[in-house]
Amino acid sequence: MERKSFLKSIGLGGVAVLAAPFVSLAKGKQATQRGGCALIPAETPGPFPLDLNENVFFFRQDITEGLPGTPVIQRMRIIGLENCHPMPNIRVNIWCCDLEGNYSGYGDLEGLTYMRGYQITDDNGEVEFRIVFPGWYPGRVVHMHFQVYVSTNYSAISQYTWPHETAVEIANNSPELYAQGPDPMTPEVDFAFADGYEHQLASLEWDENEQSYVSFIEVAVEGAGVDGVGYLESQSNQVFSLGNNIPNPSIDYTIFPITLHKDAEVEIEVWCITGQKIYSEKLGGKQAGTHNYKLNFLEKGLTKGSYIFQTNVKHSGRTHNDLRRFLVL
Numbered sequence: 416m417e418r419k420s421f422l423k424s425i426g427l428g429g430v431a432v433l434a435a436p437f438v439s440l441a442k443g444k445q446a447t448q449r450g451g452c453a454l455i456p457a458e459t460p461g462p463f464p465l466d467l468n469e470n471v472f473f474f475r476q477d478i479t480e481g482l483p484g485t486p487v488i489q490r491m492r493i494i495g496l497e498n499c500h501p502m503p504n505i506r507v508n509i510w511c512c513d514l515e516g517n518y519s520g521y522g523d524l525e526g527l528t529y530m531r532g533y534q535i536t537d538d539n540g541e542v543e544f545r546i547v548f549p550g551w552y553p554g555r556v557v558h559m560h561f562q563v564y565v566s567t568n569y570s571a572i573s574q575y576t577w578p579h580e581t582a583v584e585i586a587n588n589s590p591e592l593y594a595q596g597p598d599p600m601t602p603e604v605d606f607a608f609a610d611g612y613e614h615q616l617a618s619l620e621w622d623e624n625e626q627s628y629v630s631f632i633e634v635a636v637e638g639a640g641v642d643g644v645g646y647l648e649s650q651s652n653q654v655f656s657l658g659n660n661i662p663n664p665s666i667d668y669t670i671f672p673i674t675l676h677k678d679a680e681v682e683i684e685v686w687c688i689t690g691q692k693i694y695s696e697k698l699g700g701k702q703a704g705t706h707n708y709k710l711n712f713l714e715k716g717l718t719k720g721s722y723i724f725q726t727n728v729k730h731s732g733r734t735h736n737d738l739r740r741f742l743v744l
Contacts, residue, residue: 455575458607486546492536501640504535514547556579557576558605560574573634651735666743666744673705681706686722
C-alpha cells in the first residue's frame, strides 16, 4: 500500500483537507476558557506554508534534514477545550524558517523541504519533533507555525514563540551558525504576538542528558479530549471501527479489536513514527462482527519504541482507514 493511502485516515490524502477551514480560535486574542483550559489564539498560516498532500514523507520526527543549528527537542500536547483532556491520534503539522530566516520551498529554496513535518498524537495527546532553533527575519520574532487537524473538515492553526532571553543566548553562543546575530525583536512588538502571547509561549531549557534544548507547549483546541471530537468520518464509522488496543504499552504483544459493521476486505499495516512501514498483512474477506488482531512484537520484528497501527477496510469499492498509536516497551 502506498504511503499516500496510509495518510488518508489522518486527513492528508483527500481534497477535503485543502478545504478545511482555519478555525478562529479566539476573538480579539482574548483566550476563551472552558473546562479549566484556555483556547490558543489563531494566527496566520503564512506567508510560507506548503501543501503537504503530495509530500507524504513529511510524516517524520526529525525535520532538520541535516540542517546545522542548535538542537531542540520540541514537544507539544494537544488537549480539548471542553474538558482539558488529551486528544490522541490527531495530526499536528509544524514548520519554521532556517537560521537565516528563510523558508524551504520558496524563492531560491524552491524544492527544498527542511523544517517541515508532522506527527500523530499519542494517548497523552503528545507529539515530539527534532528541530534546530530557527533564526529570525525583519518584522518577526523567532517563531514556529503549527496546524492541528482534528478532522478532515476542521483544523486549528496558530504560532508560538520561545522566551526571548533564551533565543538571544542561543544566537550569542553560536555566532558561526546564527550569522544574523541575536533576535532584535521581542514578542511584545511582533504583530502576531503584540496583543498577548500568554498561551503562545513554549518553554525552552537545556537538557544535559539529551545534549539538546527541550521545548514544550500545551495547546487547547475546540472539542473534547479522548472520546470527543476525532478525525474519523461518518462514512468510515458506518463500515467499521477500530477500538483501543490492550495492553498498551506492552512488552511482547497487543490486541486490536476491529469491529466490522458490514462484510468487508481487511488489511493491517504497522508504521514507525519516523515514517517507515514495518509490516503489512492482508486479512482477506471478513464477516460483520468483532475481530481481534493480535500483534506479536517479536514475530513482526518490532523493537522498543512508538508505532502506528493502521486498519484499511474495503467495502463497496471504497477503502476506509483508522489508526492507533501504541508503545513497545
